[in-house]
Amino acid sequence: MRYAIRILVVLAFSLASISLWALDLTPGQGAVFTQVSYPDISGGANTSIGMIRLDLNTLRNQTGMLSGYVNVATDKGWVVRNVPVFAENVYPYSAISTAFDLGVQIGTAVTQLTAAVQYTEDLKTSFSATPATVFPVAPRNLSMGGAGVSGGGPLTTPNLTDVLFADPTNNDTYIQWDHPNAEAANNQCMPMSVANSLQYLKDTQGLNLPHEHKAGLKGDNTLVGQLDTSMNRTVPDTTNRRDPNATGVWGLQGKLTYLATNNLNGRISTTHWGVGGPDSGANNVSQTVNGVTATSTGKGSTVNFDQVRAALKEEQDCELVVSWAAGGAHAVDIVGAGVFNGQLWILEASDVDQGDDAKGAGGSGFLFHWLTKPAGSTQYEWDGNKIEQVICEKYIPPPPTETFSIFSDPAGHSCCVDVPPSTLDISLGAFAGATLSINGSASWMPLSGTIGSDGTFSLTGSGTVAGFSNVSSSFTGSVTNTGYSGKVTVGTQGELYGTPISWNVTITDPTVAARPAVRMNGFRHDYAALASDLLRLSVSMKAAAQAGPSVDWWMVTVGPAGVFYFDLAAMSWKSGLVPTYTGPLGDLPFFALPYLNLSAGTYDIYFGFDTVPNGSLDMQSATYDMVRVTVN
Numbered sequence: 001m002r003y004a005i006r007i008l009v010v011l012a013f014s015l016a017s018i019s020l021w022a023l024d025l026t027p028g029q030g031a032v033f034t035q036v037s038y039p040d041i042s043g044g045a046n047t048s049i050g051m052i053r054l055d056l057n058t059l060r061n062q063t064g065m066l067s068g069y070v071n072v073a074t075d076k077g078w079v080v081r082n083v084p085v086f087a088e089n090v091y092p093y094s095a096i097s098t099a100f101d102l103g104v105q106i107g108t109a110v111t112q113l114t115a116a117v118q119y120t121e122d123l124k125t126s127f128s129a130t131p132a133t134v135f136p137v138a139p140r141n142l143s144m145g146g147a148g149v150s151g152g153g154p155l156t157t158p159n160l161t162d163v164l165f166a167d168p169t170n171n172d173t174y175i176q177w178d179h180p181n182a183e184a185a186n187n188q189c190m191p192m193s194v195a196n197s198l199q200y201l202k203d204t205q206g207l208n209l210p211h212e213h214k215a216g217l218k219g220d221n222t223l224v225g226q227l228d229t230s231m232n233r234t235v236p237d238t239t240n241r242r243d244p245n246a247t248g249v250w251g252l253q254g255k256l257t258y259l260a261t262n263n264l265n266g267r268i269s270t271t272h273w274g275v276g277g278p279d280s281g282a283n284n285v286s287q288t289v290n291g292v293t294a295t296s297t298g299k300g301s302t303v304n305f306d307q308v309r310a311a312l313k314e315e316q317d318c319e320l321v322v323s324w325a326a327g328g329a330h331a332v333d334i335v336g337a338g339v340f341n342g343q344l345w346i347l348e349a350s351d352v353d354q355g356d357d358a359k360g361a362g363g364s365g366f367l368f369h370w371l372t373k374p375a376g377s378t379q380y381e382w383d384g385n386k387i388e389q390v391i392c393e394k395y396i397p398p399p400p401t402e403t404f405s406i407f408s409d410p411a412g413h414s415c416c417v418d419v420p421p422s423t424l425d426i427s428l429g430a431f432a433g434a435t436l437s438i439n440g441s442a443s444w445m446p447l448s449g450t451i452g453s454d455g456t457f458s459l460t461g462s463g464t465v466a467g468f469s470n471v472s473s474s475f476t477g478s479v480t481n482t483g484y485s486g487k488v489t490v491g492t493q494g495e496l497y498g499t500p501i502s503w504n505v506t507i508t509d510p511t512v513a514a515r516p517a518v519r520m521n522g523f524r525h526d527y528a529a530l531a532s533d534l535l536r537l538s539v540s541m542k543a544a545a546q547a548g549p550s551v552d553w554w555m556v557t558v559g560p561a562g563v564f565y566f567d568l569a570a571m572s573w574k575s576g577l578v579p580t581y582t583g584p585l586g587d588l589p590f591f592a593l594p595y596l597n598l599s600a601g602t603y604d605i606y607f608g609f610d611t612v613p614n615g616s617l618d619m620q621s622a623t624y625d626m627v628r629v630t631v632n
């Protein structure tokens with residue numbers, strides 16, 4: 001027994017002494033440094049601001065470590081603090097960047113940086129590694145302006161004095177997937193931030209938008225072009241995306257104008273904090289177009305980040321306006337926010353180079369910031385730049401609707417029995433076998449039951465109908481791509497005189513349809529890459545009420561070399577058109593495919609399913625998502 005106790009003591013001591021891993025990064029392992037210049041700002045060349053961009057695919061692939069924190073020390077001290085490397089199933093995007101103090105005077109070109117760059121498992125509360133590794137530093141032009149006023153970007157060197165990690169009990173992370181980040185025109189950040197946000201609601205929650213989201217300009221029929229028009233941004237030359245005379249604009253009233261113009265006021269609930277030009281969060285703001293009014297509810301004249309974080313967790317989309325200390329302002333989308341050891345942080349996305357349609361958008365524009373609130377101030381800041389306004393939108397799905405026709409009423413009960421109501425409340429579990437409940441204004445409702453593995457259901461209930469108590473009713477049928485279809489019968493146990501009354505019923509419910517998603521480096525629909533880039537495909541599936549029945553699952557690429565399918569058993573791509581898997585449709589939270597490099601060309605990559613599990617592609621029953629990857 002004593003011997004066993006000694007073994008346990010030694011084992012416990014050994015486990016306690018195991019060190020957390022820490023890796024010193026070298027050039028080529030995913031940490032890339034640049035020096036920021038602002039070509040459209042006088043004196044903005046070769047600023048004292050550096051950027052570190054983490055290529056997360058390369059970092060994970062080179063080190064084998066999937067998540068952690070990156071810290072950087074230079075002769076200036078601890079200049080990059082705990083930039084998070086989130087796990088892929090938390091943060092599917094392939095890059096994250098942050099600004100830091102290069103330690104030089106403005107105008108001094110920097111071509112290399114001696115630094116200690118460490119990737120660690122744990123968050124650091126101090127970091128004093130000796131700078132010893134030389135990293136190349138490339139020039140990087142940025143142009144970030146157009147919220148309210150024109151402007152090119154922050155000239156203030158980041159100061160992390162107030163960035164403290166004093167409360168290890170206070171930690172929280174929330175990140176939204178599937179945020180687009182399209183190329184913006186000069187000073188177009190405000191309408192583009194709204195366009196990116198609305199597309200996020202479409203992709204993740206089913207918002208029906210009347211305009212396509214892609215690069216555009218005032219007056220055209222793109223989503224951002226229509227928002228440009230609604231916001232009445234000054235664009236003298238609508239054929240020139242780099243028009244130097246195009247100016248910025250405050251966006252809240254123009255956003256509401258767009259919602260009212262396109263009858264989206266009933267589908268989107270808007271709130272705002274802080275002050276943006278003429279609009280204060282102390283008051284509600286409304287715009288009316290052709291008798292349709294869209295309103296944003298004011299939540300306060302200063303930004304409450306506890307409330308903003310709660311909105312993000314409700315899958316609301318949020319735009320943020322930050323003013324630069326040197327003048328100008330910029331609108332971005334909030335991708336995530338949280339707290340590490342008591343220190344508030346934010347992740348945002350925008351086109352950080354509005355002077356070029358091939359740079360600055362996509363993953364290049366995903367930036368991480370620590371938020372601070374200086375003593376005596378009511379405003380949060382990042383790097384000395386004040387957060388002026390946050391605007392959030394919540395998607396309101398249309399209610400399920402019901403259509404019906406009498407199937408059988410030989411006893412003539414239609415005079416006295418409530419017909420199926422036109423609108424309903426539906427409660428649905430996430431998987432087959434979960435409870436399905438349907439309620440409405442009819443006296444024989446609610447009805448409840450379960451969805452079977454084959455997509456069929458049988459719901460029952462009882463109530464007082466036409467003066468008769470405890471009348472039994474049922475709804476039997478099956479789940480469809482757009483809702484539910486079947487037969488409602490009232491009086492199933494003979495409680496009504498004569499025979500029961502029955503209706504053929506179709507319920508259209510926008511929340512029922514399955515939603516597949518395919519991403520390249522975290523982005524949906526379109527992605528531009530270089531042949532040298534390390535790429536990562538990921539997929540997910542929200543099966544909703546369609547979960548259960550067997551389907552053919554498809555993962556297909558159409559590219560320069562032909563058609564390829566993903567072989568799940570071999571975890572590789574093979575020539576031909578074969579289902580990746582045949583089996584029950586269910587939720588797939590996140591699945592990352594192996595890293596790959598692609599040669600130059602255009603690749604259309606599809607992920608989805610068809611409901612005829614026969615090993616052949618049946619397009620009439622197919623539901624799919626597609627991303628087009630352009631490799632140069």
